[in-house]
Amino acid sequence: MTDAEIFDRAVIQLGVGRRLLHNCDYANCAYRQIRINSEAMISSARHHLPKLPPIYFDFIRNSAINAFAFKSNGKYFIGLTYGTVYMLELIFSRMLADSRLFDMVGNPVAEDGNLPPLVGYTPEAYKMYQSGHTAKPPKTEPRQAYVSELFFDAISFLVGHEIAHVTLGHVDYMQSKIGTALVAEAGWKGIGSTTHQQTIERQCMEAQADMRSVNSAIHSLKLVHEMFKNKKPLWTTSPPSDGFLIFTWAFAMNTLFRLFGDIRFNPSKLEMETYPPLPLRRAMATNAAYMFVMSNWNTEIKEKGLHSLKTAMKYTEFAFATILGEKVSTAGLTDAYNPLSHAHGKDLISYSVKLQQSLDPFAYEPTFVASQIEDIT
Numbered sequence: 245m246t247d248a249e250i251f252d253r254a255v256i257q258l259g260v261g262r263r264l265l266h267n268c269d270y271a272n273c274a275y276r277q278i279r280i281n282s283e284a285m286i287s288s289a290r291h292h293l294p295k296l297p298p299i300y301f302d303f304i305r306n307s308a309i310n311a312f313a314f315k316s317n318g319k320y321f322i323g324l325t326y327g328t329v330y331m332l333e334l335i336f337s338r339m340l341a342d343s344r345l346f347d348m349v350g351n352p353v354a355e356d357g358n359l360p361p362l363v364g365y366t367p368e369a370y371k372m373y374q375s376g377h378t379a380k381p382p383k384t385e386p387r388q389a390y391v392s393e394l395f396f397d398a399i400s401f402l403v404g405h406e407i408a409h410v411t412l413g414h415v416d417y418m419q420s421k422i423g424t425a426l427v428a429e430a431g432w433k434g435i436g437s438t439t440h441q442q443t444i445e446r447q448c449m450e451a452q453a454d455m456r457s458v459n460s461a462i463h464s465l466k467l468v469h470e471m472f473k474n475k476k477p478l479w480t481t482s483p484p485s486d487g488f489l490i491f492t493w494a495f496a497m498n499t500l501f502r503l504f505g506d507i508r509f510n511p512s513k514l515e516m517e518t519y520p521p522l523p524l525r526r527a528m529a530t531n532a533a534y535m536f537v538m539s540n541w542n543t544e545i546k547e548k549g550l551h552s553l554k555t556a557m558k559y560t561e562f563a564f565a566t567i568l569g570e571k572v573s574t575a576g577l578t579d580a581y582n583p584l585s586h587a588h589g590k591d592l593i594s595y596s597v598k599l600q601q602s603l604d605p606f607a608y609e610p611t612f613v614a615s616q617i618e619d620i621t
Contacts, residue, residue, distance in 0.1 A: 247300040247319065254316040255323055258426065261306035264326050274329060274395070275303060281396060282322070282403045289407050296608045299410060301403070303329070307370035308430070309503050311402055313409035315416065315425035322406040327369035329399075330379075331503055334372060336394045337379040338362065338567045340387040345563050348488075349479055350386030361569025367503050389478035390492075397461075397496035402429075404457035412456065413606030414449045420606070430504055448596045451589075452611065454525055455532045461497075462536040465489055486541070487548035494533060494556030495563075501526045502560055524585050528592075530557060 245253075252263040264275075282301045290296045299320040304312070307327040314321050339345050343355040364375050381388050409415055409427045419425035421442070427449065472483045484492075501522050530553050537549040565572040600611035 248302065250317050250319060251300055251302050251321050254314060254321065255304050261304045264303035264305040274333060278399055281400060285400065285403055285407060289411060293411060293608045296411060307368055309367050311406050311429045313406040313415050313427045315419065320410050322403065330369035331367060332395050332398050333379040334377060335499060335503065336391045337381055339563050340382040340391045341380060342566060344566055349390045350384050354384050355382055355387065362567055365568050386479045393477065393479060393492060394496045397493050398500040401457050401461055401497050402500060404460050405453045408453040408456035411608045412452055412611055413603040416606035417603055444595050445599060448592050448599050451528060451592045452596055454529045458529050458532045459536050461493060462533060462540055465493055466541050486545050487552045490537065490549055491552040491556050494530065494553050495560055497529060498526055498557055498560040502564060524589055526557065528589050
């Protein structure tokens with residue numbers, strides 16, 4: 245069996261669809277570039293972790309927003325649903341086609357100022373398609389290019405997160421615990437935890453994978469900043485500042501989490517959920533990004549980095565409210581920084597340290613725990 249055939253059989257057995265077969269016409273060019281970028285990320289991980297086996301990447305015919313890291317026939321796989329691709333293209337295109345948003349990119353006046361809201365919005369691709377909501381690119385080339393920048397930043401963060409589930413030993417650890425070598429990003433109740441310890445372990449794994457992906461992203465962003473000094477991107481007339489690059493990445497990351505949902509922090513449900521509350525994950529990822537900017541980039545950009553990360557969180561809410569025709573609400577983010585939520589975040593970091601001994605036999609790199617994350621709120 246080829247890797248593609250193993251992948252196809254595995255996702256069918258998991259009940260999430262089957263391999264998405266596509267031709268590279270205009271609409272599918274994004275899939276080709278995602279594959280190229282993802283395989284490059286996997287190659288980079290294998291270069292830095294020589295013992296890491298190959299990881300096969302492919303797409304899943306499922307309209308929900310989701311991604312999977314799993315193992316089958318002794319091989320590792322990462323699957324991304326077409327629903328994730330569709331919704332990211334739809335949301336970023338709609339935002340940049342709106343003259344009310346991103347006035348610092350290109351010529352927003354040339355865009356439409358009276359676009360109708362996305363009525364009946366739901367984070368599910370097929371339902372949005374049935375409602376007539378399809379991605380329509382902005383009118384101007386710089387803003388089209390910025391859509392691509394945001395889109396691939398979000399995809400790279402998610403793929404990096406899935407790679408981390410493999411390199412940190414999460415996939416194999418799950419197999420040792422429940423007999424299924426799978427980590428899903430959303431809605432996987434079938435393999436949900438049954439004890440408080442198992443629930444916290446799963447939440448810790450998500451936080452660890454987020455932090456590992458954030459760390460990789462900040463390293464890459466630093467290199468991109470140096471590259472753009474000599475060759476500016478298509479979405480700007482001058483080399484972008486380090487602060488604006490941080491804002492762009494952070495907005496893409498926040499939008500990805502926002503697409504998965506904006507479930508309010510509910511302490512009574514923490515012991516039943518296998519995923520940390522999404523607003524809390526956004527807050528933890530943002531705090532981690534600030535720490536990595538300070539430690540791996542340049543302490544001189546402390547204020548700019550802090551401002552960019554905070555602005556990205558708030559602007560995500562403003563942008564969503566604008567395209568949905570709603571009032572801006574930051575209730576979910578406020579919850580993420582309340583005392584109970586903050587304490588739960590600290591508990592996850594503390595428990596991740598304890599979990600390291602259990603994960604080490606399955607990991608290809610040391611368990612990734614950012615044990616000292618500064619709260620930037």
